[in-house]
Amino acid sequence: MxxxxxxxxxxxxxxxxxxxxxxxxxxxxxxxxxxxxxxxxxxxxxxxxxxxxxxxxxxxxxxNASKSRPMYKKTFDDFGIDTTDDELFNSGFASALYLAKILNFPKDKKVYVIGMKGLEEELDAVGVAHCGGSDPAEMEYMPAKDYTSVTPDPSVGAVLCGFDAFVNYKKYSKAHTYLTKNPGCHFILTNTDATFPSGGEFYPGSGAMSAPLVYSTKMTPTVIGKPxxxxxxxxxxxxxxxxxxxxxxxxxxxxxxxxxxxxxxxxxxxxxxxxxxxxxxxxxxxxxxxxxxxxxxxxxxxxxxxxx
Amino acid sequence: MxxxxxxxxxxxxxxxxxxxxxxxxxxxxxxxxxxxxxxxxxxxxxxxxxxxxxxxxxxxxxxNASKSRPMYKKTFDDFGIDTTDDELFNSGFASALYLAKILNFPKDKKVYVIGMKGLEEELDAVGVAHCGGSDPAEMEYMPAKDYTSVTPDPSVGAVLCGFDAFVNYKKYSKAHTYLTKNPGCHFILTNTDATFPSGGEFYPGSGAMSAPLVYSTKMTPTVIGKPxxxxxxxxxxxxxxxxxxxxxxxxxxxxxxxxxxxxxxxxxxxxxxxxxxxxxxxxxxxxxxxxxxxxxxxxxxxxxxxxx
Incomplete structure (x- = not known):
């Protein structure tokens, strides 16, 4: 070349x-x-x-998809940079917009979220129903003998995965089941950053958190974030x-x-x-x-x- | 061809x-x-x-690396097939043998385990010290602000990852840190099966559980299991x-x-x-x-x- x-x-x-x-x-x-x-x-x-x-x-x-726009705005405020929520686009809000405006996500379906409060707030902001995410029931570990308690839920029309500090096997298992059993279930990742920086070190990022689902389902997700x-x-x-x-x-x-x-x-x-x-x-x-x-x-x- | x-x-x-x-x-x-x-x-x-x-x-x-040989033998007993522990090789025991006999894993180092009790029992059986795994402290979720509490531990000489129904971000974050910060830290996977069958359905397997570490560290692990x-x-x-x-x-x-x-x-x-x-x-x-x-x-x- x-x-x-x-x-x-x-x-x-x-x-x-x-x-x-x-x-x-x-x-x-x-x-x-x-x-x-x-x-x-x-x-x-x-x-x-x-x-x-x-x-x-x-x-x-x-x-960054773990902070909602109001959370994100606070960083600008702290640095004394004037901005408004509608000037801020994180991959979480962009994923919510993609679902609502580009996929016209059906009103009678919901999105299963692997992600944090900030991502759920962006879905709320565009009127897309969701489950999973920060629901305390999702944080309870699932004993091995309970795998078969994970069953398809036909009301789930998409799995949206971003950074989640509270990820666990129950969430992966449910997401895997929805993706492989629900016909036409969308598979969307906020972004695929391998790591993120914190305090001068690097920790596994959103792309690492979604890797089990990409590996287990062998499906190709739609990735929203840059690039x-x-x-x-x-x-x-x-x-x-x-x-x-x-x-x-x-x-x-x-x-x-x-x-x-x-x-x-x-x-x-x-x-x-x-x-x-x-x-x-x-x-x-x-x-x-x-x-x-x-x-x-x-x-x-x-x-x-x-x-x- | x-x-x-x-x-x-x-x-x-x-x-x-x-x-x-x-x-x-x-x-x-x-x-x-x-x-x-x-x-x-x-x-x-x-x-x-x-x-x-x-x-x-x-x-x-x-x-299968989540069951130790005595646990595995029970299945044979239930089917009325005579066998002894020393005829049974699962990828957990093989991983323990690989560490002890092939790598001659140093006595003053320990293995950080992402895996279950059965895998830890195999390491015990060959005299390889370990940490992480089923330790209840590992199961506590780590709030986002505590990422920087994960620090390198020079006594960790290998990360061994198998199936773990209690996997979480703390385990991934610690394993990532040991792999990227400890010089010469071995990266070993029991196996890379994408899914495993249970009750007629399929759930994310060992290969899915280790995918975040492969993705975040960009390292090539040594995979023990078949093939x-x-x-x-x-x-x-x-x-x-x-x-x-x-x-x-x-x-x-x-x-x-x-x-x-x-x-x-x-x-x-x-x-x-x-x-x-x-x-x-x-x-x-x-x-x-x-x-x-x-x-x-x-x-x-x-x-x-x-x-x-």
Whole structure:
């Protein structure tokens, strides 16, 4: 494969200004772009506030499905970044939108959830009935002799699996039974991240939690989160914007930048997160090439200062 | 690939007799060969007793790792088949033998177990120290904010994962941490069966239970159970026999018969379990070809009757 595509590196005030002129809608990943773990990236708060004064649409797109949008908004509040729930898209809300608006999930069916309170709240928000999830009965362990107490429930029309810190064999066994016994039962994963970071370490993520079901059923699930374009379909089902004047800003080539490419929009990579120069130029460099690269989203602050 | 190998179908008393003459050691899978769910296959009890009178070694080889050999023996007792613990090899005991005899697992290290009491008893039997498993502390759910309480434990030298009806996020999180943080930590799976049958239905099996760790660590585990030849290495570490005069008898092409082939021994397929004629002759037939095929192990009873 020839390597003809190259990213444009943005380094001057003029580079930043012409990028801003080209786009009306900015989709932002958060960790590694806006903040880095517990720390806000310098200049980013000012840049986002300034984009709003220029009349730009600002949306935030995260693969985290364990927090609902109101829970997610609290992080923005804590960093002093103004935002509203309808600017926030996590893979849980996107999964709920996908069920409600794209699948037109029947009103007389319910979704069996492997996931946490935040995911259930997103289903409630779009009026999709659900069971399982944080129901205390699901947390009781099932003794081996009770496997056969798991029986098909024809009212379950989909299994939705996200991160669940209270996952157990009962949940896997019920989900397996619904997927293999209920004709046409949808199999939806919020996202397939292998791990997630916490306190400087990594722990098994949503993709690991759903792995038993993928393995036992041999079915191919519909994955909503980045880098899949289902996430964009779900966002566009609730927000109207022109893709040709939209850019995805992220720090991760394999989720954020690939999501932009899969969705047919341009992309801006920031170097304040998981990507380093070796990923871009080294012998094992990624085949995913962003349209633009900038050291930090905070570098756009030069435009804010100029406009004062 | 040319399809030059064909199985020999055994149908006459002479066919049965010449097979018996060729082999000294008979390895038997159980479900689908000796019994079928709760029912003994007709004639099999008499055939096994007769093999013993002819001085043959009889060994039973199962992928089930949740029962220890004494628990496993009880099933034989219930069917009226005489056997001793040292003729029984399940993937749990084979995993314990693999750790003790093949890896020479250090006495000052311990194995973190995702699995049940039966698996722990097999480790005890070969003197391998372990933690995790059925310890009641492992069954307590871990609230999300406590992820960082999972810390590396340098005394853990291996993670052994089998079927566990009490699996949870704490166990996955600890196992993930040991595998990624402890240098040289072994990653061993008893077996990778996708499902297991119970009461006529199928439920997620050992392979499904270990899938989160394979997915989150991106490591390649050592899999002990059939069809892997590690199972044979473990059996040969405790029993001495001549492979050239040994045959594997099973109902499953992809586990039992492939195990025989991977171990360099001849194989006999029985048609009393999961394999039907379509798997042997149909357009999607398996590429695994047994040396011999017989309708039922019980068909050998004609030799028992002749010898009376």
């Amino acid at each position: 020839s390597d003809t595509t190259e990213s444009k590196r943005l380094t001057t005030a003029q580079d930043y200004a012409s990028l801003i002129d080209k786009f009306d809608t900015f989709l932002f990943d958060c960790d590694g772009v806006i903040w880095s773990g517990p720390k806000l990236i310098p200049g980013v708060r000012e840049v986002i506030a300034w984009l709003r004064t220029k009349g730009k649409n600002v949306l935030f797109v995260s693969n 899949n374009s289902h996430m964009m379909d779900a966002i566009l089902a609730s927000k109207d914007f022109d893709r040709s004047r939209t850019i995805m800003v992220g720090d991760n080539l394999e989720t954020d930048i690939l999501f932009g490419q899969n969705s047919g929009i341009e992309t801006l990579l920031t170097m304040t997160g998981v990507t380093n120069e070796d990923h871009l130029l080294g012998p094992k460099k990624s085949s995913t090439v962003p349209t633009y690269i900038v050291n930090s989203l905070g570098d756009f602050k030069v435009l804010v200062d100029e406009s004062k | 040319s399809d030059t190998t064909e199985s020999k179908r055994l149908t006459t008393a002479q066919d049965y007799a010449s097979l018996i003459d060729k082999f000294d050691t008979f390895l038997f899978d159980c479900d689908g060969v000796i019994w079928s769910g709760p029912k003994l296959i007709p004639g099999v009890r008499e055939v096994i007793a007769w093999l013993r009178t002819k001085g043959k070694n009889v060994l039973f080889v199962s992928n 892997n030849s590690h199972m044979m290495d473990a059996i040969l570490a405790s029993k001495d026999f001549d492979r050239s005069r040994t045959i594997m008898v099973g109902d499953n092409l992809e586990t039992d018969i492939l195990f025989g082939q991977n171990s360099g021994i001849e194989t006999l397929l029985t048609m009393t379990g999961v394999t039907n004629e379509d798997h042997l002759l149909g357009p999607k037939k398996s590429s695994t070809v047994p040396t011999y095929i017989v309708n039922s192990l019980g068909d050998f009873k004609v030799l028992v009757d002749e010898s009376k």
